[in-house]
Amino acid sequence: MGFEVADSNNEWHNILQTCRNSSMEVDITRVYICSNVSAIWVERNTRIFQKKHRPPQLVMVRILEDMKLYIQRVVKDIPDSTSVRVLLQNLGIDAYYHAKEPIYYQWRKPDPDYVKLNTDGSLTPSDQGFGGIARKEDGTVHFAYMGSNSKRSILQQELLMRG
Structure with missing residues (x-):
C-alpha cells in the first residue's frame, strides 16, 4: 500500500x-x-x-x-x-x-476588399493552443493557422494568437 x-x-x-x-x-x-x-x-x-x-x-x-x-x-x-x-x-x-453550455457566435463579414482575421486560444491546466482563420467578404478562406506551445501563460498565448 x-x-x-x-x-x-x-x-x-x-x-x-x-x-x-x-x-x-x-x-x-x-x-x-x-x-x-x-x-x-x-x-x-x-x-x-x-x-x-x-x-x-x-x-x-x-x-x-x-x-x-x-x-x-x-x-x-x-x-x-x-x-x-x-x-x-x-x-x-x-x-x-x-455540462458546459456552448456559446454561439456568428461570423460578421468584413467590408469589401478587406480580409478579416478571427483568432482564438485556449489555456487549461493540461493543454494549450491557439489558431486563426482569415476570410474574405464572401467567406472564402484566405489562410488559416493553428499551434500550441509549452508556455503556460495566458499573455504569451494572446501574443502568439495575435502574431
Whole structure:
C-alpha cells in the first residue's frame, strides 16, 4: 500500500505548488490531502493516547468515505471533463456532472476588399493552443493557422494568437 518517499520536503513542495492552481481537479486534490492529513493525525492520536492500532486499509477506507461525504454534501456543481471523471472514478466517487453550455457566435463579414482575421486560444491546466482563420467578404478562406506551445501563460498565448 503506497510508496516510499525519498525526499518528503520535495514532495510537499510539489503538492503545495499543485494546490496553488485553480480547477476542480485541484479542489478535489486539496480535499484528498486534507482527508489524508486528518486521518493520519487521528490515527496518530489513537495510537499514542488510546494505544489502539488500526490497519492501514481501514484508515484508507475512512479517507475515501470522508471524501465521498464532502463531495456529495459540499460540491454541488462539478464541471464535466475527462480529467475530473477519471480522478473521481479512481477514487471510487460517484458524482453528478454539469455540462458546459456552448456559446454561439456568428461570423460578421468584413467590408469589401478587406480580409478579416478571427483568432482564438485556449489555456487549461493540461493543454494549450491557439489558431486563426482569415476570410474574405464572401467567406472564402484566405489562410488559416493553428499551434500550441509549452508556455503556460495566458499573455504569451494572446501574443502568439495575435502574431
